[in-house]
Amino acid sequence: MIELRDVVVAYDTRVILDSVNLTIQDGETLVILGGSGSGKSTLLRLLIGLQRPTSGQIIVDGVDVTTLSEEEFNKVRQKMGMVFQYSALFDSMSVGENVAFGLREHTTLSDDEIMRIVSERLGWVGLSGYESYMPNELSGGMKKRVSLARAIALDPTLILYDEPSSGLDPITSGTISMLIRGMQERLGCTSIVVTHDMQSAFYVADRIALLDKGQFIEVSKTEDFKHSPNPKVQQFIHGEAEAIDIVTRRDI
DSSP states (O other): OEEEEEEEEEETTEEEEEEEEEEEOTTOEEEEEEOTTSSHHHHHHHHHTSSOOSEEEEEETTEEGGGOOHHHHHHHHTTEEEEOTTOOOOTTSOHHHHHHHHHHHHOOOOHHHHHHHHHHHHHHTTOTTOTTOOGGGSOHHHHHHHHHHHHTTTOOSEEEEESTTTTOOHHHHHHHHHHHHHHHHHHOOEEEEEOSOHHHHHHHOSEEEEEETTEEEEEEEHHHHHTOOOHHHHHHHTTOOOOOOOOOOOOO
């Protein structure tokens, strides 16, 4: 289980996350929604240890990871997989080498065993036989799938997805959504998905959380979220901008 307790992220007077509290249950898929600059990606960076909060606690399996050294956090991080918005593949490495990277860095497995896992994980994402391809030979959707294969190579208990369908056509986005759901079922892992894609959110989520101005204004099961009486939730679902009063003046 993951708990955020009164988490604050602030830069001088600019507050990104404002005393955020959230509990994420083992094995669930939580989708985090919010407008640009609402703090969604900051939240992912906090969970994976790429950023520390200004204050507050982040509890992972009973341990406050905000108190850990970088070396100690590395051990926790090995249980996590991250699928970045722009895939973040190593351009100089082949597909197989990208997927094998974490296995080589964090295990003592033989080359044969590593390549067996690489082949298996690529098969899980529909890319069997692509080990020797280079990232520049792949489409955007294929890069996302390689990124997912790399993320699951170490059998993580938590997978974080940062805008997994960003820049993809609707059909490819649907494929990625099916893979997210499939990985959760196959691995029994916890998944946290940051997205703007409402169709994907409703498909993959057990619960949905909406961030607004640094705070969660709604956290509920998917069906409850769809029918929430909160006007801001409905505005977000239907892509409706909030009304803004504009005063115009003609100088004479």
